[in-house]
Amino acid sequence: MVIGIDVGGTTIKFGVIKLNGEIAFAKRIDTMQAAAAGITDAMIKEVKSIIAEFPEVEGIGIGFPGLVSKDRKNVILLPNVPGVANEEVVAKFKKELPKLIVKIENDAKCAALGELQFGEAKGMTDFLFISLGTGVGGGYICDKKLFLGSRGNATEVGHMFTPMEGKTVEQHLGLHQITEYANNLAKDPAFATSDLSKQNINPKLIFEAATKGDKLALAVWEHVGKALGYGLISMMRFSDVNKFVIGGGVAGAFDFFIPQTEKTIRENLPAYYCDGIEFRKASDGENAGILGAASLIYHSYGDN
Amino acid sequence: MVIGIDVGGTTIKFGVIKLNGEIAFAKRIDTMQAAAAGITDAMIKEVKSIIAEFPEVEGIGIGFPGLVSKDRKNVILLPNVPGVANEEVVAKFKKELPKLIVKIENDAKCAALGELQFGEAKGMTDFLFISLGTGVGGGYICDKKLFLGSRGNATEVGHMFTPMEGKTVEQHLGLHQITEYANNLAKDPAFATSDLSKQNINPKLIFEAATKGDKLALAVWEHVGKALGYGLISMMRFSDVNKFVIGGGVAGAFDFFIPQTEKTIRENLPAYYCDGIEFRKASDGENAGILGAASLIYHSYGDN
Numbered sequence: 001m002v003i004g005i006d007v008g009g010t011t012i013k014f015g016v017i018k019l020n021g022e023i024a025f026a027k028r029i030d031t032m033q034a035a036a037a038g039i040t041d042a043m044i045k046e047v048k049s050i051i052a053e054f055p056e057v058e059g060i061g062i063g064f065p066g067l068v069s070k071d072r073k074n075v076i077l078l079p080n081v082p083g084v085a086n087e088e089v090v091a092k093f094k095k096e097l098p099k100l101i102v103k104i105e106n107d108a109k110c111a112a113l114g115e116l117q118f119g120e121a122k123g124m125t126d127f128l129f130i131s132l133g134t135g136v137g138g139g140y141i142c143d144k145k146l147f148l149g150s151r152g153n154a155t156e157v158g159h160m161f162t163p164m165e166g167k168t169v170e171q172h173l174g175l176h177q178i179t180e181y182a183n184n185l186a187k188d189p190a191f192a193t194s195d196l197s198k199q200n201i202n203p204k205l206i207f208e209a210a211t212k213g214d215k216l217a218l219a220v221w222e223h224v225g226k227a228l229g230y231g232l233i234s235m236m237r238f239s240d241v242n243k244f245v246i247g248g249g250v251a252g253a254f255d256f257f258i259p260q261t262e263k264t265i266r267e268n269l270p271a272y273y274c275d276g277i278e279f280r281k282a283s284d285g286e287n288a289g290i291l292g293a294a295s296l297i298y299h300s301y302g303d304n
Numbered sequence: 305m306v307i308g309i310d311v312g313g314t315t316i317k318f319g320v321i322k323l324n325g326e327i328a329f330a331k332r333i334d335t336m337q338a339a340a341a342g343i344t345d346a347m348i349k350e351v352k353s354i355i356a357e358f359p360e361v362e363g364i365g366i367g368f369p370g371l372v373s374k375d376r377k378n379v380i381l382l383p384n385v386p387g388v389a390n391e392e393v394v395a396k397f398k399k400e401l402p403k404l405i406v407k408i409e410n411d412a413k414c415a416a417l418g419e420l421q422f423g424e425a426k427g428m429t430d431f432l433f434i435s436l437g438t439g440v441g442g443g444y445i446c447d448k449k450l451f452l453g454s455r456g457n458a459t460e461v462g463h464m465f466t467p468m469e470g471k472t473v474e475q476h477l478g479l480h481q482i483t484e485y486a487n488n489l490a491k492d493p494a495f496a497t498s499d500l501s502k503q504n505i506n507p508k509l510i511f512e513a514a515t516k517g518d519k520l521a522l523a524v525w526e527h528v529g530k531a532l533g534y535g536l537i538s539m540m541r542f543s544d545v546n547k548f549v550i551g552g553g554v555a556g557a558f559d560f561f562i563p564q565t566e567k568t569i570r571e572n573l574p575a576y577y578c579d580g581i582e583f584r585k586a587s588d589g590e591n592a593g594i595l596g597a598a599s600l601i602y603h604s605y606g607d608n
Contacts, residue, residue, distance in 0.1 A: 142454055
């Protein structure tokens with residue numbers, strides 16, 4: 001039994017996870033409140049109270065939304081979580097809880113491991129996990145191992161460039177950017193009849209409108225699919241992977257954007273790359289973060 | 305002692321290479337003439353005659369300009385060499401020369417290994433080699449091993465997108481594309497006084513003009529540096545490498561374009577990525593191809 005902790009900009013989620021992926025216990029705390037006391041200290045306090053109830057816990061995996069040190073001991077930088085920079089997270093935990101295995105990782109990389117351990121990627125040897133949420137993250141399993149790159153923070157895929165308007169992947173596919181694109185498209189007279197254009201547009205509404213065949217919504221997802229396709233082309237050229245697992249909230253609209261993603265790739269890459277290409281929707285959901293963090297305990301890679 | 309073979313679109317170069325990188329013998333044949341008999345058969349014939357003179361040869365490394373199978377036994381596709389597709393190169397060699405170790409690899413990946421074994425990258429654990437020639441290729445040494453990616457043909461970096469006009473790295477940095485850019489710039493009245501604009505422009509002339517301070521030439525190299533910088537940014541985001549070795553003919557102008565490459569990277573990436581960033585000019589030259597191919601024999605990675 002292990003504890004998975006998913007550190008986000010808004011909440012920190014805790015879960016006690018069984019080896020089969022079952023969640024024995026779950027809790028969340030407010031990130032800003034935790035930050036006031038110090039994120040790591042706040043997490044240690046929660047973990048201690050969880051262990052009092054679940055003494056069979058053997059390890060703790062923590063996913064952070066940012067850069068971690070190559071030796072996976074320290075957090076380097078979290079853009080959206082205050083007060084955590086160059087923090088010796090593992091040492092602090094080990095001092096208070098010396099008997100437990102403690103591992104930390106970037107959250108999108110955790111999610112990739114979680115899909116491999118508990119989710120849609122079970123049994124796959126190679127795949128690129130892309131997380132489409134507020135931002136865009138990635139985790140690459142190469143030959144059954146998590147790819148860390150040279151300095152430990154590989155697959156920051158949201159910041160790679162696309163050929164579309166010179167923007168990065170995230171500048172097209174971030175939650176706010178999708179909304180902005182939809183709002184701009186709604187001004188087009190061609191979409192004047194769309195119900196969507198009369199509402200306060202957000203990705204959830206765009207998804208729902210697409211299920212009803214709304215043309216504006218479908219055009220937005222086509223754009224998303226195309227931008228993702230161009231992003232993946234550069235990633236394929238670098239890593240020669242052609243199996244993809246797509247997670248994060250935006251993946252809810254998987255069926256609406258993936259056809260355009262695949263079309264864009266097939267139009268731009270030689271047959272070699274497209275042979276056996278595969279897209280899977282992550283098993284994701286509410287608990288993906290804690291499951292991913294928990295799965296850290298079961299994987300060896302790098303110094304981790 | 306090993307034989308290194310560098311297969312190019314114009315010539316096939318053979319070299320007998322000593323462990324210290326000394327070249328005991330070198331020869332080249334015409335690719336088109338070889339293709340008439342079958343490239344592999346032509347190479348075997350040459351190797352046999354070389355071995356008659358150098359019986360101490362223990363292995364043969366061959367670099368091909370294109371895609372090779374993941375198990376490094378077969379050539380899949382060579383865009384610029386006729387008649388070599390899905391060719392069982394290693395099996396053919398082993399049949400005729402059963403006592404020798406025979407390895408094949410993509411030529412830019414060979415060059416990366418060559419820089420590690422004999423050249424400017426000696427002792428480096430992590431670096432990205434970029435070959436700037438007629439086309440743009442790459443080889444990535446990650447934690448002392450050649451990175452093959454998931455299916456064996458990683459780091460086709462020339463085909464990754466840049467944010468500049470939606471073009472790929474090669475669409476900016478290929479030899480012909482640099483010439484085209486210079487020709488277009490020469491039409492600009494601002495460069496009317498450039499001596500270069502009065503000549504039949506080619507990259508060698510652009511380099512020579514730059515050494516004399518020609519403004520047109522310097523503007524071309526600034527453009528090259530910028531495009532390379534943007535290309536490297538995407539590669540850094542994917543692989544988190546920040547040591548680069550730049551080879552190929554265009555690297556002759558290294559000193560003229562690298563400052564702009566580094567500037568572009570520093571302007572676009574957080575400090576984490578730029579900390580310790582390093583650019584080296586490959587030791588390259590005429591024999592880089594055969595040295596790279598020979599170095600294959602000294603490296604174990606993947607199934608190779």
